[in-house]
Amino acid sequence: MSKIPETLEPTQFANPFPVSSDEPWYKAPHVRTVLALGFLAWEREHHAFLNAHQVGEALDVHPDTVRRWARGTLPVSRRETVYERVKVDPVQLVNEQVRLGIAEESAHRARLARRPDEDWEKLGWLEPHGIYLMHMPWLRLWIPRISRLSTKDRWRVHRPGQVVIRMVRNNRFEAEQLKYELLKDLEAWRVQIPPESKVQGRNSVILDSAPLPEFWLNKAERIS
Numbered sequence: 001m002s003k004i005p006e007t008l009e010p011t012q013f014a015n016p017f018p019v020s021s022d023e024p025w026y027k028a029p030h031v032r033t034v035l036a037l038g039f040l041a042w043e044r045e046h047h048a049f050l051n052a053h054q055v056g057e058a059l060d061v062h063p064d065t066v067r068r069w070a071r072g073t074l075p076v077s078r079r080e081t082v083y084e085r086v087k088v089d090p091v092q093l094v095n096e097q098v099r100l101g102i103a104e105e106s107a108h109r110a111r112l113a114r115r116p117d118e119d120w121e122k123l124g125w126l127e128p129h130g131i132y133l134m135h136m137p138w139l140r141l142w143i144p145r146i147s148r149l150s151t152k153d154r155w156r157v158h159r160p161g162q163v164v165i166r167m168v169r170n171n172r173f174e175a176e177q178l179k180y181e182l183l184k185d186l187e188a189w190r191v192q193i194p195p196e197s198k199v200q201g202r203n204s205v206i207l208d209s210a211p212l213p214e215f216w217l218n219k220a221e222r223i224s
Contacts, residue, residue, distance in 0.1 A: 025191070026074040030207055033140045035070060037193050038085035042139060049138070086191040092203050093187070100180035107173035124148055128168055129175035135163040140208045143201040144182060146175045165220045186210045
């Protein structure tokens with residue numbers, strides 16, 4: 001198992017990896033991502049393309065103004081409007097805490113059980129699972145997903161060529177526990193993509209400037 005490198009080659013990823021930043025979401029480079037997400041104003045298959053015309057039309061400003069914000073700082077007068085479009089719903093955070101508790105309890109039950117739960121076994125939940133962090137470089141985001149370790153399931157969660165790091169756990173419940181712990185730890189770097197985007201995992205989005213916990217840096221495996 002290889003340790004995550006501090007940097008990737010420029011042809012693979014234009015930014016240091018992992019990278020952290022003290023800049024708030026309303027300043028560059030994050031504000032570009034936030035504007036793109038909040039107004040669904042990105043070219044999905046191209047790197048860092050912000051549709052300034054689309055954002056400008058929504059906010060009733062000139063596209064050049066949007067581009068200036070993306071390079072610098074979003075004005076105070078615009079922050080509440082934009083933030084409302086990307087902030088994580090408080091109900092979502094509460095639900096995640098509930099799911100974390102259920103995952104912890106189920107993982108504990110699976111460890112202590114003398115015989116495996118038949119329903120869990122039929123569903124494949126007791127098989128080893130991975131939590132995959134998929135990088136979306138064109139939006140500067142991480143999205144965590146969970147899957148069994150079979151080739152079919154693994155390639156269902158990401159595309160070939162995408163930067164992916166993985167942590168493996170004994171069963172689905174341990175993987176879910178790790179996922180919700182990560183989301184909780186990185187709450188300050190999270191945003192939510194509007195439902196119209198139809199992006200899988202839109203409620204679990206993490207800005208790629210988030211400082212991954214030391215546990216991930218020391219134990220995670222890069223698989224693509």
